[in-house]
Structure formats: structure tokens, C-alpha cells
Amino acid sequence: MPISTSKLKSVDFYRKIPRDLTEASLSAEKLGLLQSNQDLEVCLQQALCWQMPSTFRKLFATILAFCDVANPRSLWTQFKEHLCEDLIKSSSNMTESEEKCLHLLNEALLCMGKNINEFALVSHHIGITKHQRIQREIQAERSLTPSDNDLLAIEKLNVAQKEAFDVIMSRVYSNKGGVFFVDGPGGTGKTFLYRCLLSKVRSNHDIALATATSGVAASLLPGGRTAHSRFKIPINIEDRFVCSIGKQSAEATLIRDSKLILWDEATMANRRTVENVDTTLRDITNSDNLFGDKVMVFGGDFRQTLPVIRSGGKKDCMDASLVNSHAIWPHIERLPLRENMRAKTDPGFASYLMRVGNGTEDYVSDFSIAIPEQFLIPYTEHEASVDALIENVFPDLVSFSINPYPLMQRGILTPKNDGVEELNDKLIQRMPGEERCYVSYDEALDTSTHAEYGDLLNAISLAGLPPHKLILKKNCPVMLLRNLNPAEGLCNGTRLICHDFRDHVINCSIATGEHMGKNVFIPKIPLQATEDAKCPIPFKRHQFPIKLCFAMTINKSQGQTFDYVGIYLREPVFSHGQLYVAMSRAQRADCLKILICNKDRSGSTNLTPNIVYEEILEKAHQQVNV
The missing domain is CATH 3.40.50 (Rossmann fold)
Known part of the structure; x- marks a missing residue:
């Protein structure tokens, strides 16, 4: 299994104990436990050709967060001038622009669940107090200004949508909690209603949190995040009964201050994740009421797919459904949408x-x-x-x-x-244009067996991993396989268009949803199969975290x-x-x-x-x- 930096500091790898993070990282690099800076330097150097400083900073943060960088400080020293390029004019000197840059990097890293001080880019602490982080989280949500179209859409709600809208909004502004489920098949305007609810609350400068079970559904909502990202839901829900949100954390403050919490595609969520969120909200609000007496709006269509249970049968899938949560479902007020716009x-x-x-x-x-x-x-x-x-x-x-x-x-x-x-193999061959082929480097987690299993690892194809051989062409469609930066629209399931290729970085744009058209840089990162994928040989694949998605x-x-x-x-x-x-x-x-x-x-x-x-x-x- 991978060894943490803190453990490296306590282990005498080379007959001496590393004395700081940098020294520990060098020891890890020699053992092959962390990624060498060389490929990452080339990745960053290649990304410079597109001259997008803000996007370049997000790429740098992504590399820190996901790539097990051997020597982060060296990487910062080498590229800090480029990272600060657009900040120099608004700064009195280079030191000030570097501090601004470090704080921007930290903001990006915090969205990825990391903190810049973990990487020791500089010798001093990059200060962000708990109060500052809380204010940053709240400001980010309050800055979500609703569009005129979404506000005008309220007047276009049909009868059932308007009834649901009025019921929910009456609870929002009576300061009484309530738990609702917007029930409707595809085409009945659930997303249309959600956008109206979010825009109304936000137009009053209040906080409305938009979440969804899948990254795809989250990308269709203004300010949308996956429920796992927003509520810090543990990966293995059997091991914990609460989410990873501290009672005094910025996330807890944001939830307490929110007027409305929306959770789309709840029919896909394992009921235990919803129960974990309920327990967490009760804890952080000091309330015994369901979901801490917040106004909670779930939505979905139970005709669609249920929670995925690996190797599970009908009984397992049914048991995991929200309708079988005895603690929650009987207390939910159902709001049906009947009029199908498609039927017209x-x-x-x-x-x-x-x-x-x-x-x-x-x-x-x-x-x-x-x-x-x-x-x-x-x-x-x-x-x-x-x-x-x-x-x-x-x-x-x-x-x-x-x-x-x-x-x-x-x-x-x-x-x-x-x-x-x-199908994707056939379609990429038919698509005109020059082919780019990226081959992954696969390594067994048990390094003693790597030579024995090398070719076998290349042949493994799993749902959550990119292929060993990734063939791409200009303007081909791909799907992201990891939550790289949910706040920027980079969720598992986000569809992208590939525009330009380098050996170690790809320039893409987001193809759908609220972030449509946004330019993003995708680096190669180390990826592992999830525990429930039942991979015969635990291994790590170094590859771009994308797949074709014709x-x-x-x-x-x-x-x-x-x-x-x-x-x-x-x-x-x-x-x-x-x-x-x-x-x-x-x-x-x-x-x-x-x-x-x-x-x-x-x-x-x-x-x-x-x-x-x-x-x-x-x-x-x-x-x-x-």
C-alpha cells in the first residue's frame, strides 16, 4: 500500500530519519513511492504554450493534489514566475504577487480537499484562519448570482411545478424545516423547477446548496456539487455513520447558514449515504429533527436505475433504495410533477x-x-x-x-x-484527423511482483479506469473519470472536448452543463481501481483520467x-x-x-x-x- 509522508518521516529508509517534508519526499522518490518531478515539469512546461495563467494555476493545484509529487517546492520554484504572470501588474513587487498566487493555489486545493501547507512550497505557513475559510465558503455561495432567465422562469412554471415551488418556498421563509421529494419522470421539468428554487433563494442573498448524486446531474445546476463532495460522505459508508464534516468547520457553518439544500437524482443514492447526511446535519445544527430542521429537497424518478451494489442482487439493490429508509422515507412529503413537456x-x-x-x-x-x-x-x-x-x-x-x-x-x-x-474503438477510427496514442504506465502496488505482472496489468480493463492504450483525435468527446475539481465543473462523468495535445497534458473544454465552454488542462495522474471493483491484482495506472464517450x-x-x-x-x-x-x-x-x-x-x-x-x-x- 502507498506510504504517507508522515510515515516516511518516521522510517529510517536510508539509515537516517528525514528531517523535513522535502527530505522525506526525496527519500520516497528514490524508492519509487512518489512521482518524479521530471514528467510533471514537462507537463507544466508544455501547458505554458497555451498562455492561460489562471488555468495554469488550476493545473498546478491538480498536480499537487493528485500526482504524489516528489518535490513540490522545487516545482514551485521552477514555475512560480509563470504562475504569477497575470498577478504582477496588480502587485507592488514580486513577493506580493507570489503571496497572492499561493493563496489562489490554496483556494483551488481546498476545493480538492487539500491544504497548500501540506506541500511545503515555501518555508513559511500560508495563513488562512478558520474564520477566513468560513467567510470564503460563504462568499463563494453568496456570489452565485441567478441569471435573469432563471428568475423569469418562475412565471413560466406549470400548475404542479408552481404548487411544489410555493410549498417549498413557504417553508424556506417561515424558518420551519421540511423534507420533500420532487417525483417526476423525465420531461416533467424537475431541473427547471430546481433552477427556479435556487434562483429565488439566491436573489434574496441567501444560501441555497445544490447537490446531486452524480457529477453529470450536478453539472446541470448552478453551483452544483456532487453530494459526496458537498457533504464529505465517506467512501465506505458501512464503516461510518456520519460524514467527515467537523462541527466547527467551514462546511458546517455553510450548511447551518443555508436556507435550502437540494439533492437531485436521489433515487440513485444508497439510502445509507442519505442517512449519514441526516445524522451529520442533526449533529452540526444541534437538532433532533430530520436533517437538522433544514429545508431539504430531494428529487428523482424511481423508474430509473437504483443504487449500484457490486455483486448485489435484486434484494440488495432494493434494500439500498431511499424508499426503504425507515428513518427518512415515511417522513418525506412527496411533490409529484404530472405534466410531461415531452408529451406536447x-x-x-x-x-x-x-x-x-x-x-x-x-x-x-x-x-x-x-x-x-x-x-x-x-x-x-x-x-x-x-x-x-x-x-x-x-x-x-x-x-x-x-x-x-x-x-x-x-x-x-x-x-x-x-x-x-x-463502439468507441470503431468511432475513433472513423473520425477524421491525426491520431494521438497515449500508453499508460501500470505498476503493481506490491512492487516485488511488478516484473511478473507487467503485461497482465496492461490488459486489465475496469469501469473506473482509463484504458492502457488511449487513442484520441482533435475534437473527440471524452468523459472525465475522477472528481478533479467539482467547483470548476470537473466531476466524474463530466464530458469534455479535446482540442490540443501534448505528451503530458491535454487542453480540453467542458462540453455541457453550467461550465460549458470553460478551458481546462488535464494531466496524467495515478489512478487505482476502487475496492469494490474486485481487481485481481491491486495496481496503479498512470494515465489521463478520461475515456472516449461517443x-x-x-x-x-x-x-x-x-x-x-x-x-x-x-x-x-x-x-x-x-x-x-x-x-x-x-x-x-x-x-x-x-x-x-x-x-x-x-x-x-x-x-x-x-x-x-x-x-x-x-x-x-x-x-x-x-
Whole structure:
């Protein structure tokens, strides 16, 4: 296992005890426990060519936070002039500009869960008092000025949305707590309502915290953060009953000062994470009431996918659902949204989707339904059928390679990662442009076995890791695989467009959501598979934390809407709500194509399983007229 710097300081590696962080880091570098500065120096040197000082600082902070840097002080000394480039004019001297730069780096690092003093860039302490940090957190939230469009949107709420809006706002400004669940299928305007709630509270200079279970859903909300990031939810929720928020911390103060807390895609959250947040909020507010008597608004659609439980069956997934939280669900006030905006343009498609989601579409055999012919790509010969699906979804890759933003509104969805890799490999080969191939360096955590397992590690492909061989082209779409900087829109699931390539850094822009168009630099970082991925050999992969995303898994697509959707059922769906999620990413019937592969890959079929846990829907919709 990796050894911490503090442990290095206490271990006599070279028959002497390192006396400070710098000396300890040098010892670790010699042992291969920390990344050499050489590659990181090249990464930073290459990023300078784009002349973006603010983005360059964020890259520097990302490297400190994620790359196990061997000698951070040396890196600072070498690049401080470039890091301060845009600060010199507003400073009286270089020392002042360096101090400003160090504080800006610290702000970025704090968003990543780190502190600049951990890296000993300079000999003195970079001061930020607890009071200053609290003020910084509060100021960051208060600076989220609502747009005129969001404020005007309040007048456009339909009847059900307005009822929900009024109920929630009455609690916000009566200083009475309340816990709500906005229940509605895709197309009923949940996100529209959320934005109205956030803008109203923020227009009064009050704090409204926007969170979501997934990074993708969080990116659609102004000031959105993942729930794990906002509430410091522990990775292993079985080990702890509270989140990692100290009672006197800046995060605790921010939560206490908030008027509204919003949590989208709550149907995907493991109920134990929600229960942890409840316990934490009660603690930091000194209240015995649910969620510390805050106004808490959950939202989602229980027809969609449930919490993912590795190697878990139906019982495990159902048990993890919020509706089975005896401490919370019975006390939630449900607010249904009934009017489907999609139904106005394509009522037949909207009605069909609801039957699929509710499990009321006629089953033909073995829990399979018959897909209407209008959606089907006939399955003949495998390669030809896959090509037909690709051509329907991405008909003109030449024009998409010049203007990539329309490409980001199209996608092919499939249940498992094998299908994703097959499609992405085909599509990157078809996309015009010069190919860049990045090969990872993989090392076993048990260094004594590295030589033995080298080639085997390269062959390992896991859902949460980038591939060993990453092939990219200018303007190709990629998906971020780690929460690098949630406050800047860089969440697990964020989709990016690749613009320019260097050996150790890639210049991208965020393709969707609130941060759309923002330039970001992505470095190579060391990545490990999560514990529940059941990797046969624990190892570390040094690679850019991205994957191609012409195609993505159905679960990753949840929360996104596309102009055109293809569904590749190389294997059938395997869990509750997956078919509904995949089909409902499309807004109209003429924007959806489905390829169903037979088990023996012979002959065409229109039958495919539709898995719906009726018990979950019954519990979710009790007392709700859906």
C-alpha cells in the first residue's frame, strides 16, 4: 500500500530519519513511492504554450493534489514566475504577487480537499484562519448570482411545478424545516423547477446548496456539487455513520447558514449515504429533527436505475433504495410533477416510455417486451448491423470533427463496458484527423511482483479506469473519470472536448452543463481501481483520467438528454430501470434507434428484457397521484 509522508518521516529508509517534508519526499522518490518531478515539469512546461495563467494555476493545484509529487517546492520554484504572470501588474513587487498566487493555489486545493501547507512550497505557513475559510465558503455561495432567465422562469412554471415551488418556498421563509421529494419522470421539468428554487433563494442573498448524486446531474445546476463532495460522505459508508464534516468547520457553518439544500437524482443514492447526511446535519445544527430542521429537497424518478451494489442482487439493490429508509422515507412529503413537456410534441412516445418505466408495457415472454419496429435497426450480420447503428447516430463525422458541439448531443448507450469499448474503438477510427496514442504506465502496488505482472496489468480493463492504450483525435468527446475539481465543473462523468495535445497534458473544454465552454488542462495522474471493483491484482495506472464517450453505459447517461440516441443491446439490460433510462434520453420517437443482438448473434429479434421492480414503484408512489 502507498506510504504517507508522515510515515516516511518516521522510517529510517536510508539509515537516517528525514528531517523535513522535502527530505522525506526525496527519500520516497528514490524508492519509487512518489512521482518524479521530471514528467510533471514537462507537463507544466508544455501547458505554458497555451498562455492561460489562471488555468495554469488550476493545473498546478491538480498536480499537487493528485500526482504524489516528489518535490513540490522545487516545482514551485521552477514555475512560480509563470504562475504569477497575470498577478504582477496588480502587485507592488514580486513577493506580493507570489503571496497572492499561493493563496489562489490554496483556494483551488481546498476545493480538492487539500491544504497548500501540506506541500511545503515555501518555508513559511500560508495563513488562512478558520474564520477566513468560513467567510470564503460563504462568499463563494453568496456570489452565485441567478441569471435573469432563471428568475423569469418562475412565471413560466406549470400548475404542479408552481404548487411544489410555493410549498417549498413557504417553508424556506417561515424558518420551519421540511423534507420533500420532487417525483417526476423525465420531461416533467424537475431541473427547471430546481433552477427556479435556487434562483429565488439566491436573489434574496441567501444560501441555497445544490447537490446531486452524480457529477453529470450536478453539472446541470448552478453551483452544483456532487453530494459526496458537498457533504464529505465517506467512501465506505458501512464503516461510518456520519460524514467527515467537523462541527466547527467551514462546511458546517455553510450548511447551518443555508436556507435550502437540494439533492437531485436521489433515487440513485444508497439510502445509507442519505442517512449519514441526516445524522451529520442533526449533529452540526444541534437538532433532533430530520436533517437538522433544514429545508431539504430531494428529487428523482424511481423508474430509473437504483443504487449500484457490486455483486448485489435484486434484494440488495432494493434494500439500498431511499424508499426503504425507515428513518427518512415515511417522513418525506412527496411533490409529484404530472405534466410531461415531452408529451406536447410527441404524446405517443411519452405514453410508451411511461409504460416501459412502470412495467405495464405488455410482456411477451421471460420478462421481455416487444420493441416497436420504428425504433429497430435490423440485426443481420453483426458488423454490418453495428455499422448501421453508428451511421444512424453519427451520420457525418467529418462535420462533427470540425464543429464538435452538435456531436455532444448524440450518443450510443449500452448496458456494459465491453459494448462501450467496442463502439468507441470503431468511432475513433472513423473520425477524421491525426491520431494521438497515449500508453499508460501500470505498476503493481506490491512492487516485488511488478516484473511478473507487467503485461497482465496492461490488459486489465475496469469501469473506473482509463484504458492502457488511449487513442484520441482533435475534437473527440471524452468523459472525465475522477472528481478533479467539482467547483470548476470537473466531476466524474463530466464530458469534455479535446482540442490540443501534448505528451503530458491535454487542453480540453467542458462540453455541457453550467461550465460549458470553460478551458481546462488535464494531466496524467495515478489512478487505482476502487475496492469494490474486485481487481485481481491491486495496481496503479498512470494515465489521463478520461475515456472516449461517443458511447457510454446506460448508467452513466442518467441525467443527460440527447438530440439523438442509439441503444446497443449487445447484451440485454440487467437491472431495474435501465431500458427506461436508455430510451428516455431521447426527446422524440424519431430520434431513437435500437439494435438488439440475439444471444447466438443470428437472426433479427424485436424482443428484449425490461426489468422493473414493482415493489419499489409501489412504495415510491404511495400517496402520490402519478
